[in-house]
Amino acid sequence: MRRAALMIVAALALLALASPAPAATPQTSITDVEDEVMCPICGTLLELAESPQAQRERVLVKRLIAEGRTKAEIKDILVAQYGRAVLALPGNSGFDLSAYLVPAIAFVLAAVGLALGVRRWRRAANPPGHGGSAAAGGPQGEDAERLEADLARYDL
């Protein structure tokens, strides 16, 4: 019994030693940041820009990466240095939120408008009093007789 308990304790100790260390924060890479920030003067993404200002911005990002900063920290520092125009994507709060909300609302409104328009168009094509049949909407009286005569003449 005592031997079994010792073996369990030893096994647990081995497991504890073998268990991996807490996951380290993955290091940010230059490519990971470059496609989310702008070269404000060039008006393009930093990854596409080759101007002197873009090169200095890239040097700053590389230095911050070397210091072990996270992507969020790097973005905060870039905003402090170059202003909000350095961010390629609008933020998810305040007025910036409208960049995401307005297209979504516009899409819903357009879809509702289209649905209402189609419904109205179909109603206009088939008015309620006409039963919706093609015959009811066809020629009547003399027109019908003339149509029959023409069809007979052409043997259709």
Place this chain on the structure above:
Amino acid sequence: MSARAFLAFFAVCAVIGLLGFGLLSKGEAKIAVGEPAPDRVLPVLGGPGQGSIADYRGRWVLVNLWASWCIPCRQEAPELDRFAQRYRKRGVSVLGINVQDNSDDALAFLREYQVGYRQLRSVGDERSAAFGSTGVPENFLVDPRGRLALIWRGPVDRDFLEHNVVPIVEGRP
């Protein structure tokens, strides 16, 4: 007004509002000689405190917009420093405004080119836009009343300063 008419009116107003906002937010400032110089209180580059063009009321001040990555700024900065030293006692100052730059690079630039005149810092291009700037460097001579006396969208050298700036500050035609 029916609900449909109200919706249509609302949609038209929204579109016009968005277009107007877009035009206004992208509009460039127009400045001209004789008009008040665009001014705003800015932090001192690399140091405590703040400053503005208004601090120089009663003196002539040559405002220089620059950035450390700007190659012509490297040739211009030492010349401006010499000009600042030469004309300080004659009521003329030079004020640098660092724009579109990061502060570490800007401070390294000042050390490298031994620039001693006062420096303010504008984050991003807010000040460049206020001056209707198209690039760096650009220079603006502001008179003792705070009005623009000269607008020069490019680098200056000794020759330019002697022939274009000095006659104005000395009241020579």
